[in-house]
Amino acid sequence: xxxxxxxxxxxxxxxxxxxxxxxxxxxxxxxxxxxxxxxxxxxxxxxxxxxxxxxxxxxxxxxxxxxxxxxxxxxxxxxxxxxxxxxxxxxxxxxxxxxxxxxxxxxxxxxxxxxxxxxxxxxxxxxxxxxxxxxxxxxxxxxxxxxxxxxxxxxxxxxxxxxxxxxxxxxxxxxxxxxxxxxxxxxxxxxxxxxxxxxxxxxxxxxxxxxxxxxxxxxxxxxxxxxxxxxxxxxxxxxxxxxxxxxxxxxxxxxxxxxxxxxxxxxxxxxxxxxxxxxxxxxxxxxxxxxxxxxxxxxxxxxxxxxxxxxxxxxxxxxxxxxxxxxxxxxxxxxxxxxxxxxxxxxxxxxxxxxxxxxxxxxxxxxxxxxxxxxxxxxxxxxxxxxxxxxxxxxxxxxxxxxxxxxxxxxxxxxxxxxxxxxxxxxxxxxxxxxxxxxxxxxxxxxxxxxxxxxxxxxxxxxxxxxxxxxxxxxxxxxxxxxxxxxxxxxxxxxxxxxxxx
Numbered sequence: 001x002x003x004x005x006x007x008x009x010x011x012x013x014x015x016x017x018x019x020x021x022x023x024x025x026x027x028x029x030x031x032x033x034x035x036x037x038x039x040x041x042x043x044x045x046x047x048x049x050x051x052x053x054x055x056x057x058x059x060x061x062x063x064x065x066x067x068x069x070x071x072x073x074x075x076x077x078x079x080x081x082x083x084x085x086x087x088x089x090x091x092x093x094x095x096x097x098x099x100x101x102x103x104x105x106x107x108x109x110x111x112x113x114x115x116x117x118x119x120x121x122x123x124x125x126x127x128x129x130x131x132x133x134x135x136x137x138x139x140x141x142x143x144x145x146x147x148x149x150x151x152x153x154x155x156x157x158x159x160x161x162x163x164x165x166x167x168x169x170x171x172x173x174x175x176x177x178x179x180x181x182x183x184x185x186x187x188x189x190x191x192x193x194x195x196x197x198x199x200x201x202x203x204x205x206x207x208x209x210x211x212x213x214x215x216x217x218x219x220x221x222x223x224x225x226x227x228x229x230x231x232x233x234x235x236x237x238x239x240x241x242x243x244x245x246x247x248x249x250x251x252x253x254x255x256x257x258x259x260x261x262x263x264x265x266x267x268x269x270x271x272x273x274x275x276x277x278x279x280x281x282x283x284x285x286x287x288x289x290x291x292x293x294x295x296x297x298x299x300x301x302x303x304x305x306x307x308x309x310x311x312x313x314x315x316x317x318x319x320x321x322x323x324x325x326x327x328x329x330x331x332x333x334x335x336x337x338x339x340x341x342x343x344x345x346x347x348x349x350x351x352x353x354x355x356x357x358x359x360x361x362x363x364x365x366x367x368x369x370x371x372x373x374x375x376x377x378x379x380x381x382x383x384x385x386x387x388x389x390x391x392x393x394x395x396x397x398x399x400x401x402x403x404x405x406x407x408x409x410x411x412x413x414x415x416x417x418x419x420x421x422x423x424x425x426x427x428x429x430x431x432x433x434x435x436x437x438x439x440x441x442x443x444x445x446x447x448x449x450x451x452x453x454x455x456x457x458x459x460x461x462x463x464x465x466x467x468x469x470x471x472x473x474x475x476x477x478x479x480x481x482x483x484x485x486x487x488x489x490x491x492x493x494x495x496x497x498x499x500x501x502x
Contacts, residue, residue: 155187186215217246248277279308310339341370372401384412435464
């Protein structure tokens with residue numbers, strides 16, 4: 001899309017999008033029809049384009065999007081199928097998400113450079129003050145996706161004008177505008193927006209109340225707890241769910257007792273939100289009620305309950321979670337293994353050792369990691385056998401766990417064999433574990449890695465050798481002093497110095 005066309009579309013959007021109305025004058029006339037999903041035909045009449053000096057305009061300049069880019073984006077979103085539009089809006093500002101993790105490496109060969117530049121701009125905040133009136137007007141667009149895009153872009157902008165526009169949006173006579181404004185304020189966390197959001201909890205529109213409750217959770221301000229607790233009695237499930245989630249974000253123990261009855265709410269999504277919130281608050285007072293909720297008929301709720309018990313880390317809940325390791329649901333068994341690792345109760349070791357033979361690889365991997373967290377040397381032999389598991393992630397977890405076990409002076413033979421595994425991460429985990437265990441039997445195999453292994457492996461091997469308190473280590477460190485890598489030489493010198501001091 002050319003620069004002139006984007007400007008023309010932006011101008012049209014500014015004219016078409018109604019300004020956010022203010023009470024006591026509600027918007028009049030019929031609602032505008034959503035944009036059709038058929039191809040858009042633009043009929044541009046004669047118009048005089050603004051004279052621009054291209055030497056002063058650079059696409060994507062600065063660290064965020066400008067008004068021209070925002071205008072083009074909103075027009076494109078308005079003409080996009082709703083589901084595709086919603087997916088696109090999810091990525092606004094998400095520079096840390098899946099698209100940001102690969103960047104240009106994942107681009108196809110014929111993708112224009114301008115696409116990457118514009119994408120990077122939209123993954124940052126709006127930096128052009130001229131875009132704020134456009135976004136403010138777009139809060140009233142008929143397309144939900146466009147309203148959400150405008151709210152997100154305003155919420156991610158560091159401009160003071162964006163905060164003012166969102167606070168003004170909360171006074172609109174249109175409930176949809178107030179809802180979008182609350183969304184933006186929750187993302188922005190503008191201190192001056194706290195009181196308007198508290199006022200919005202009494203809004204006549206339930207969807208505004210729901211969004212305001214969510215937004216207050218993002219503020220994490222304990223002053224909001226009493227008002228959010230009152231919302232737990234509302235008839236609307238969405239409001240109860242949002243209130244429970246917000247109380248979890250605030251993490252105030254005062255919310256625990258009001259949340260406990262919500263574990264038996266008639267709606268599964270609300271019960272799940274209550275369990276999540278109790279886990280975030282991490283108060284052992286909730287343990288027994290969460291254990292009782294393990295009999296919930298909804299799988300998602302049960303997983304949330306198990307996760308919450310793992311966060312609270314109450315040893316008294318180990319036994320019920322051990323029983324969950326036998327549940328028919330693999331997802332639930334995996335969650336229980338992770339939770340038992342968080343609790344770190346040695347009572348769980350036999351059950352987790354059995355779980356190393358589970359049919360689901362995720363359960364086996366979680367069980368191995370949990371055994372490492374518990375640090376009971378009784379798991380050493382079983383973790384050694386897990387190093388022969390056909391699934392790589394299980395072998396990696398088992399190797400790491402072996403290094404965490406307390407007082408494990410002898411390394412399982414499978415851990416020495418793992419030094420020759422073709423997977424680099426597994427070899428790294430095995431090297432570190434051998435250093436942590438300190439078994440003299442590992443000295444010769446670790447020393448052999450100093451001869452022709454990649455530099456990262458040589459560094460890890462030197463570090464592991466330095467951790468083993470045995471005179472047989474010294475010749476290998478002397479050899480490492482002649483390594484081509486300066487870091488390897490430095491680590492070996494420090495290791496030799498420590499031994500001399502001893």
